[in-house]
Amino acid sequence: MEHGADIETYQQYSRKKLIDFSSNINPLGIPPRLEIKIKDDIGNLVRYPDIKYRKLKKDVSMYLNCAEENVIVGNGAVEIIDIFTMIAKRVIVFMPSFSEYEKRARIHNKEVISLDLDENFKIDIEKIKSVIQPDDLLILGNPNNPTGLRIDKNTLISIYDIVRENEAILLLDEAFFEFCPTDYDSIKIFKKNDYLNICILRAATKFFALPGLRLGYGCSSKELVNRVYEIIMPWSVNGIAESIAKHLFTDKEYILNSKAYVKNERDYLLSELRKLSNIVAYDTDANFILVKLLHKDEDFALHFFLNRGILIRTCSSFSNIGRNHIRIAIKNHHENSVVVDVFKELNKL
Amino acid sequence: MEHGADIETYQQYSRKKLIDFSSNINPLGIPPRLEIKIKDDIGNLVRYPDIKYRKLKKDVSMYLNCAEENVIVGNGAVEIIDIFTMIAKRVIVFMPSFSEYEKRARIHNKEVISLDLDENFKIDIEKIKSVIQPDDLLILGNPNNPTGLRIDKNTLISIYDIVRENEAILLLDEAFFEFCPTDYDSIKIFKKNDYLNICILRAATKFFALPGLRLGYGCSSKELVNRVYEIIMPWSVNGIAESIAKHLFTDKEYILNSKAYVKNERDYLLSELRKLSNIVAYDTDANFILVKLLHKDEDFALHFFLNRGILIRTCSSFSNIGRNHIRIAIKNHHENSVVVDVFKELNKL
Structure with missing residues (x-):
């Protein structure tokens, strides 16, 4: 996977409409007006x-x-x-x-x-x-x-x-x-x-x-x-x-809300993912999280998540990182809770 | 003038709101729907x-x-x-x-x-x-x-x-x-x-x-x-x-109307401009006309037209054409009649 956001290519592998965790976009969407x-x-x-x-x-x-x-x-x-x-x-x-x-x-x-x-x-x-x-x-x-x-x-x-x-x-x-x-x-x-x-x-x-x-x-x-x-x-x-x-x-309210929302969700996701023993969720200052898979490779994870309606970003196309890292976006709270559930399921394997 | 359509630069030279004859756009505008x-x-x-x-x-x-x-x-x-x-x-x-x-x-x-x-x-x-x-x-x-x-x-x-x-x-x-x-x-x-x-x-x-x-x-x-x-x-x-x-x-009606409209206006403009003795209006297959000024240079014409609320395209930035050519777009009939009037005025000098 050279870039995220390629829903067109990956939708065929999932029976569910994919939630795109592969591209890192503000979960609040565009400013309301x-x-x-x-x-x-x-x-x-x-x-x-x-x-x-x-x-x-x-x-x-x-x-x-x-x-x-x-x-x-x-x-x-x-x-x-x-x-x-x-x-x-x-x-x-x-x-x-x-x-x-x-x-x-x-x-x-x-x-x-x-x-x-x-x-x-x-x-x-x-x-x-x-x-x-x-x-x-x-x-x-x-x-x-x-x-x-x-x-x-x-x-x-x-x-x-x-x-x-x-x-x-x-x-x-x-x-x-x-x-x-x-x-x-x-x-x-x-x-x-x-x-x-x-x-x-x-x-x-x-x-x-x-x-x-x-x-x-x-x-x-x-x-x-x-x-x-x-x-x-x-x-x-x-x-x-x-x-x-x-x-x-000039939409200062939207800017402040977005920053606060992403910070809360980043804290939530990191705290949930760090409860799991088969992954390492790295520190991040951004609206995405790099995750190291301790027992699986990125291809396994890609299809595991696709089967559950989620597109993640595999990372081997980035040099110097191997085939056991994936990246997920920080999305809205509901979507984040869904991705946490899939990580928990992965943790049971 | 390296490119047409630079209204932002030339508006200051005219008291009237400029009509842009320097860029060659379909005079009918975008398809209606x-x-x-x-x-x-x-x-x-x-x-x-x-x-x-x-x-x-x-x-x-x-x-x-x-x-x-x-x-x-x-x-x-x-x-x-x-x-x-x-x-x-x-x-x-x-x-x-x-x-x-x-x-x-x-x-x-x-x-x-x-x-x-x-x-x-x-x-x-x-x-x-x-x-x-x-x-x-x-x-x-x-x-x-x-x-x-x-x-x-x-x-x-x-x-x-x-x-x-x-x-x-x-x-x-x-x-x-x-x-x-x-x-x-x-x-x-x-x-x-x-x-x-x-x-x-x-x-x-x-x-x-x-x-x-x-x-x-x-x-x-x-x-x-x-x-x-x-x-x-x-x-x-x-x-x-x-x-x-x-x-x-897929808007076939708009495509046919646009072609017919531009053809009519091209015929009208060429026939009017060719009545004037101080310019040569060249043959054209497009929605613009190259005009040779026989007694003036492009800078004179640029300011002559600007003073009358029209932005034309000077042509010396194209190589191998000298400083006595200008280009005008074929626009809607009213605008074309306005530009013809200015050419007539120029012909009296």
Whole structure:
């Protein structure tokens, strides 16, 4: 399984309508009034998007609390990842992580330096120091996928310092940012550095539950923003995404409710899963949980869950993780209780 | 002016609300019942698009009358153009033509062989023969932008034969196909060749009046389709585009009405413009007209029209065309009569 959310492929293996635990989307769905806003904004499909995305960049800058000139927008976060791999000389990744980092780099014929996370899925800074060269692109998930772990603040600052000293670029993929504990905000931390040598990447996909909208956005230095806009395809963000972003970003009640809901469900799921003896449920800062199967492999688990109407994410397509890990999304309480019951059933085997 | 439709930039130069003659969109707007369909389909934003776009490819294949395995879909035609320039060894273009052909090739560090159209904006086949090599990508607009001319059927077949003999690839950009006289259909012609060494590219952007939707699609050989899908970004077509395509393609009444309307207005505009002595209005098969200014340059015309509430497309950003050409879209009858009046005013200077 290269990506989650591929219900079309897996539905045939289940007699029940599948509940999708393989993709990590806000369980509360879209902001409640958004549907009306989208309906009002259909006119935005019948004109070209602004080729410079002036209003959209302003909306993003107000949400991120950075200057408009620091904003990049793209057709999902993956388009911005793709462009940064084009800009880079070589691409450094830590495994396991989102497979598109390496894939986009290879498509653009870039050398990929693949480093392993340690046994606790942490980054060893010395490994970065030993390989990094000028114009390298270091891509880090924060929190990382599939592990769910954020980089602690001091480590992040140390990594950034190494990247700057070596005239490289740090691409911090924070697609799951809003689900995390609010102990720090990378965009606030690196403002004083004018985002030199860094791009902090976020998206509407996960937190705002809009994977079909295709809206990613980043915050970077003026110089890197300019380099991206020399390369990016014209009109790559569609007219609906362009126009409704502001309605997402200003719904503070929805944002707070979503954070609280996911935190409660994360606590619930971790506490239930940790009662079981045949799995290890790892710590997570995100809206998904990486689970190690102690006595079964991922294929067994995939079909075990499919037979019970649940699609999980197998993890062997992530490098450096073997065939005994699965990832589940944190969904609504009822769905989470259903998945817990299936884990309990699995535990009896 | 690198692209049309940039109302955001030019509105400041006009006291009137601008009529956009710089972008070439169906003057009848979207199919009448489409707005309701889009509103019903908003649910498609809250799930991931099918990563394999199975239903969308089927919808496209039924519209184009080709097999599903021959279909490529992209984030606008420009994404498919971009990927073909990545696949190519070198890129051959004829000037003037859509600037993104050359731009995308250069972004991917491909050598660009730039040939000139003749003084009647026709293709000289001998020029192709003299330069083409294996794995070259020849990109031709059919009809071409900004000239509006289609390649005649026999010439097209000759070009295809040269491309195949030389083991190169022909990318035929037919984004304006449905506006043209129905003397031939490239997809029908090259079916017997299994679309080997060719991709025929179309889009919802122009004819279906949905530039904000970002839906391009192509018909190509199984081998080329596979190569594209090794490269294309995941989920590059958004959920609304994925779900509403079928409603566009099946509205036969709207399709016939649009073709007839544009034909009538094309005849009207050409006949009116050809009464004027200070311009040459070129033949066109498309929904836009290239106009040569005999005594003024494009900048004068741009501001002359802006002062009268009209945004035209200056053409010097297309190579091999100088600074005395402008392009106007064919819009609704009232708007067309307004633009004719401004041309008449210009003729008195």
